[in-house]
Amino acid sequence: MSVAKKSAPAGPAPARELTVGEVAARSGVAVSAIHFYESKGLIKGWRTVGNQRRYPREVLRRVAVIKVSQRVGIPLSAIHDALTSLPKGRTPTAEDWGTLSARWRADLDDRITRLKKLRDDLTSCIGCGCLSLDSCPLYNPGDRCAKEGPGPQLLDPDLMVDSE
C-alpha cells in the first residue's frame, strides 16, 4: 500500500490523483467536508503549481473510514487520533480498519450500557413517583446525598464525560 508522494510530481498518472471535486463526487461527501477534514489533519493532499488541491486516490478509503466512524458517533478528534496512530500515518488497511472498528464497537457497547442503566434508573424513578426534592437522589444531589459528594448519586457520577 503505497501513499502518493508529494515529492514525485513528475508525470503522475491522471487517475492516481484526484481534485477535491472528484473526491467529493466519488465519496458522496461535500467539498466543504473535504476541506474541513484536511484542515483538521484527517486527510492530506498537496497543491499543484496553480495552487489547486490534489489528493491521492487512497484518500477515498480514508474518507470512507472517517464517514463510517462519524456515523457511529465517534468524534472527529478521536478519529484523527486513531488515524495518526497508524504507522507513518498510512491509509488504513483492512486489518487497521478491523482494529479501529472493534474499538468503535466497544465504544458503542459502552454507550449502550450507560443508556440502558439510565433507562432503568428512569423507570424506577417513574415507578417511585416520589418526586421529592427532599428524598430523591436524582433530584436532590446536594443535600441528602451530600456526604457522598455532590452531583446525582442515583446515576453514577464517575460516568461524567466532558461534553465539550
Next chain:
Amino acid sequence: MTRNKAKKKTRSELTVGEVAARSGLAVSAIQFYESKGLIVGTRTAGRRRLYGSDVLPRVAVIKTAQSVGIPLSAMRDILTLLPTERVPSRDDWNIFLDTWRSDVDKRVARLHSLRAELLKCETCGCLSAETCPLLAAENAHET
C-alpha cells in the same frame, strides 16, 4: 411571570454559587446551561442571578444526560416539557421522565442498529467511499 421580576433573594432561592456547590458543577457550567436556555434564572435588583430550587433537579438531569452522551440540544427539547415560570408539578415531572425514557429507548435502538452496521462494514472491508452501501445510505439521508 413573577419569577422574572428583579427582587431580593428569598430563602428558597439559590445563587449561582449555591447551585454549583450543590450540583457539583462549575459556576461556568451553570452559566453555560443558562446561556443555552436549559435552565432559567432571575436577576436581583443588584443583577445577581437567582434560581428556584427546581433548578437542582433540572441541573441533575442535564448533568446525567451529558454523562451518557446525550447532546444538550436534545435535552433542551425534552426540558421544555418542564415549566420554568412555576415550580414543576408531579405531573410535569412524570410527563418529562416518560418522554425522556422513550428518547433513551430510541437512542439505544439507534446505537444497536449502528453497531450492526459497523459489524457489517468490518466484515465487508471494502472501505470504498464509492461503493459502500452504508455510506450511500448515509449520503442519501443527508441530502
